[in-house]
Amino acid sequence: xxxxxxxxxxxLAATASVGPSRRHFVRRHPSxxxxxxxxxxxxxxxxxxxxxxxxPLTMTPAxxxxxxxxxxxxxTDALGRDVLARTIHGARVSLLVGFSVAAxxxxxxxxxxxxxxxxxxxDAPLMRLMDALMAIPAILLAIALVxxxxxxxxxxxxxxTIPEVPRVVRLxxxxxxxxxxxxxxxxxxxxxxxxxxxxLRHILPSTIPPLIVQATYICASAILVEAxxxxxGAGSPPEIPxxxxxxxxxxxxxxxxxxxxxxxGIALALVVLAVNLVGDGLRDRLDPRLARRM
Amino acid sequence: xxxxxARRLASLVVVMALVGVCVFLxxxxxxxxxxxxxxxxxxxxxxIAGIRTKLGLDEALPIQFLRWSTSVLxxxxxxxxxxxxxxTTLIGQRLEPTLSLALATLAFAVPVALVLGxxxxxxxxxxxxxxxxxxAVTGFSAPAFVVGYLMIYVFAVTLRWFPVQGYTPFGxxxxxxxxxxxxxxxxxxxxxxxxxxxxxRATMLEVLAEDYIRTAKAKGVATGPMLLKHALKxxxxxxxxxxxxxxxxxIGGVVITETVYNLPGVGRLVVDAISKRDYPIIQGVILVFxxxxxxxxxxxxxxxxxxxxRIRY
Numbered sequence: 064x065x066x067x068x069x070x071x072x073x074x075l076a077a078t079a080s081v082g083p084s085r086r087h088f089v090r091r092h093p094s095x096x097x098x099x100x101x102x103x104x105x106x107x108x109x110x111x112x113x114x115x116x117x118x119p120l121t122m123t124p125a126x127x128x129x130x131x132x133x134x135x136x137x138x139t140d141a142l143g144r145d146v147l148a149r150t151i152h153g154a155r156v157s158l159l160v161g162f163s164v165a166a167x168x169x170x171x172x173x174x175x176x177x178x179x180x181x182x183x184x185x186d187a188p189l190m191r192l193m194d195a196l197m198a199i200p201a202i203l204l205a206i207a208l209v210x211x212x213x214x215x216x217x218x219x220x221x222x223x224t225i226p227e228v229p230r231v232v233r234l235x236x237x238x239x240x241x242x243x244x245x246x247x248x249x250x251x252x253x254x255x256x257x258x259x260x261x262x263l264r265h266i267l268p269s270t271i272p273p274l275i276v277q278a279t280y281i282c283a284s285a286i287l288v289e290a291x292x293x294x295x296g297a298g299s300p301p302e303i304p305x306x307x308x309x310x311x312x313x314x315x316x317x318x319x320x321x322x323x324x325x326x327x328g329i330a331l332a333l334v335v336l337a338v339n340l341v342g343d344g345l346r347d348r349l350d351p352r353l354a355r356r357m
Numbered sequence: 358x359x360x361x362x363a364r365r366l367a368s369l370v371v372v373m374a375l376v377g378v379c380v381f382l383x384x385x386x387x388x389x390x391x392x393x394x395x396x397x398x399x400x401x402x403x404x405i406a407g408i409r410t411k412l413g414l415d416e417a418l419p420i421q422f423l424r425w426s427t428s429v430l431x432x433x434x435x436x437x438x439x440x441x442x443x444x445t446t447l448i449g450q451r452l453e454p455t456l457s458l459a460l461a462t463l464a465f466a467v468p469v470a471l472v473l474g475x476x477x478x479x480x481x482x483x484x485x486x487x488x489x490x491x492x493a494v495t496g497f498s499a500p501a502f503v504v505g506y507l508m509i510y511v512f513a514v515t516l517r518w519f520p521v522q523g524y525t526p527f528g529x530x531x532x533x534x535x536x537x538x539x540x541x542x543x544x545x546x547x548x549x550x551x552x553x554x555x556x557x558r559a560t561m562l563e564v565l566a567e568d569y570i571r572t573a574k575a576k577g578v579a580t581g582p583m584l585l586k587h588a589l590k591x592x593x594x595x596x597x598x599x600x601x602x603x604x605x606x607x608i609g610g611v612v613i614t615e616t617v618y619n620l621p622g623v624g625r626l627v628v629d630a631i632s633k634r635d636y637p638i639i640q641g642v643i644l645v646f647x648x649x650x651x652x653x654x655x656x657x658x659x660x661x662x663x664x665x666x667r668i669r670y
Contacts, residue, residue: 191368195375198647202609203627207380207639210631211387211394287500291613294502297631310502317506318514325510328503336498 095344101337105330109154117148119304131322140309140323141316149304150326156305157286157334160220164285165278167224172231173274179232180239181262190236193229201226202291209297219298223285234277238270272349279342283335290331306331362659369655376647377429380640381422384412395438395634411438412636434641439633444641448623454524455611455622458545461538462607466546467553467600474557474596475584478565481558489554496551501610505544505617512540522619537620545614549603556599560592567591593664601657608646 089096108115122142131138137147179189196204205222212218242248243266251261292298293307301308306327313323384391392409393400408414413421428435434444477489513521519540525533564570565588573587612624619625623642630638 191371192375194372195379197605198372198376198651199379199643200605200608200612200646200650202612203639203643203646204383206612206627206631207383207636207643208387210634210636210639211384211391213394283498290500291502291609295612295616295628295631310506317510321510324506325503328500328506332499332503335500336494339494339498 092344092348094340095348098337098340098342098344101333102341105154105334105337106158108151109158112151112155115148115151117145117151119144119149119152121145130320137326138320138322140313140320146309146323146326149309150306150330152304153306153309153327153330154334156216156299156303157289157331160216160223160289161282161286161334161338163220164223164227165282167220168227168231168281169274169278171224172228173235173270175228176232176235176270177239177262177266180236180243181258181266186236189232193232196226197229199226201288202295205288205292206295206297209292214298214300216299216303219289219292222292223288227281227285230281231274231277234273235270238273239266242266242269276342276346276349279338279345283338283342286331286335286338358662365655365658369651372651373648376651377426377644378422380643381425384636384640385414385418385421391636395636397634408438411436429644434644435637437630437638438635444637447626447638448641448645451621451623451626453526453622454615454620455624457527457534457538458541458611458614458620458622459607461535461542462546462549465542466549469546470550470553471557471589471596473550473554475561475589477554477558478561479580479584481562486558489558493551493555496547496549499547501544501548501613502617504547505540505614508540508544509617522617524618524620524622537618541614541618541620544617545607545610548606548610552603552606553596553599557592557596560595561588564588564592590664594661597657597660597664601654604650604653608650 122144123139124142126134126139127141129139131146137145137150140146140149175189175193179186201223204226205219208222208225209218248261248265251265256264289298290305290307290310293305294311295307296311298307299305301312309327310324313320316323387394390405392405392412392414395412396405396408413424416424432445434448436443437447440447473489473492477486480486509521512518520537524537527534570583570587573583578587611622612627614620615622615624616628623645627639627642630636630642
């Protein structure tokens with residue numbers, strides 16, 4: 064008892080000392096804080112999913128299409144599966160795909176962009192290749208890749224990463240072209256620094272802030288594309304409870320059991336909204352020039 | 358100008374050739390034996406061999422590419438594995454619903470987005486501005502199929518204002534054709550409206566801060582003409598650029614919207630091809646859609662001279 068109260072007193076003191084500045088931060092960056100809060104809830108649910116009650120795969124045929132509330136908080140689907148448990152498990156696939164695509168496309172795009180921006184001979188051919196990749200509609204490219212391989216989450220991640228790479232390349236290249244003419248880079252060249260060192264030490268740091276912003280937008284769009292692909296039947300294998308799969312398998316029950324579509328649908332929209340809000344907030348903080356334009 | 362158009366056409370040819378190479382290589386760089394995957398798990402070795410011959414996979418790579426590219430250039434996109442119909446014929450049959458949907462979407466989305474964006478910039482910080490920002494953020498975050506089912510549930514199932522799904526050809530009954538397109542066009546257009554409204558607001562804000570706008574106001578130009586003739590016209594170039602780039606959004610959205618509303622268009626053709634792994638159809642539609650995207654963006658670039666006479670190529 065005394066231990067608990069001592070702890071809460073210490074906690075209270077801690078909050079009191081950082082309170083004003085924290086409140087100030089929330090007021091200055093409302094979208095960043097709101098987005099991060101929603102996202103944190105979904106990440107926590109996704110991580111905790113296996114330990115929560117309710118199984119996404121158990122079928123209770125006798126109770127199929129039960130409305131929300133009747134023993135199942137969000138009702139059941141056409142096979143009598145728990146919609147709430149499936150929606151929580153769906154967050155795992157969505158977030159996994161979103162974060163992996165963001166990470167891979169930034170890494171690959173950064174490497175190609177630095178190369179294209181600093182080696183003049185490689186620039187034109189690489190950029191035409193990127194133009195071509197950008198001309199192929201992302202969803203169709205992913206459909207083609209998935210239809211040529213066996214369905215798996217890895218295939219989906221690769222298929223979504225490829226069309227995102229050109230966007231990163233263009234961003235990195237434009238930053239490199241801008242920084243390359245700066246006095247500090249010219250000084251480094253005059254000082255006899257070798258190209259790899261110039262790129263890593265002097266050019267790379269300038270690309271980081273816009274890349275962080277871009278990565279969050281890529282994450283949001285990857286989550287949307289994964290859900291769309293699963294919805295179209297070209298995404299995660301059907302036995303995985305992903306939001307797109309849930310909506311696809313509930314299509315015929317829209318009028319009878321709208322919760323089977325709108326529970327995963329709202330979760331999906333909320334997560335994408337949260338990631339977009341984080342992106343907008345980061346953009347305002349890290350890239351004020353862009354913030355003023357949009 | 359002519360030299361510029363020629364240069365742009367040349368780079369269009371290069372980009373489309375690279376698109377072709379990418380699409381061709383997809384089939385060949387995919388891990389495993391594409392013929393076996395396309396044939397499915399229960400296929401006999403003869404069926405797999407049949408598909409391999411049909412796709413021309415049994416020849417050397419350069420010869421395959423040469424043969425494939427010459428036939429694509431002469432307008433032959435191959436033959437569907439399952440229906441044995443030429444892909445161009447299949448696409449042709451599905452063109453009307455897709456074109457109708459695309460035109461209906463453009464016809465409503467562009468004016469709505471321009472109005473939203475101009476009003477939001479004119480009254481920056483007001484409730485109009487905030488409402489348009491909410492439309493923009495929702496448009497970016499809400500997936501088309503969720504919006505689609507929500508619209509079907511509200512406007513077709515509950516209120517019964519519009520048909521749930523399906524398509525009536527234009528030649529059969531124009532009123533029915535239009536009724537079937539309202540919800541799909543709204544669904545497909547939401548993200549597009551968001552994109553264009555946002556860029557319109559941003560560029561209008563910049564233009565409205567210019568000196569010549571203050572001059573126009575000072576000499577008593579009415580608000581309407583000031584916003585449209587003085588400001589919007591000068592904000593035209595970035596807006597038109599985004600309208601062109603946004604076509605990519607529409608193309609991806611067409612595939613989803615046609616599936617939600619069961620429209621028998623080109624998007625539906627691809628989706629039906631997924632489960633049958635009918636690769637020639639997927640490949641053909643990719644080539645056609647990419648070409649549409651590239652050509653539209655060329656037209657957009659060339660249209661700059663029409664809205665801004667200062668731009669000379």
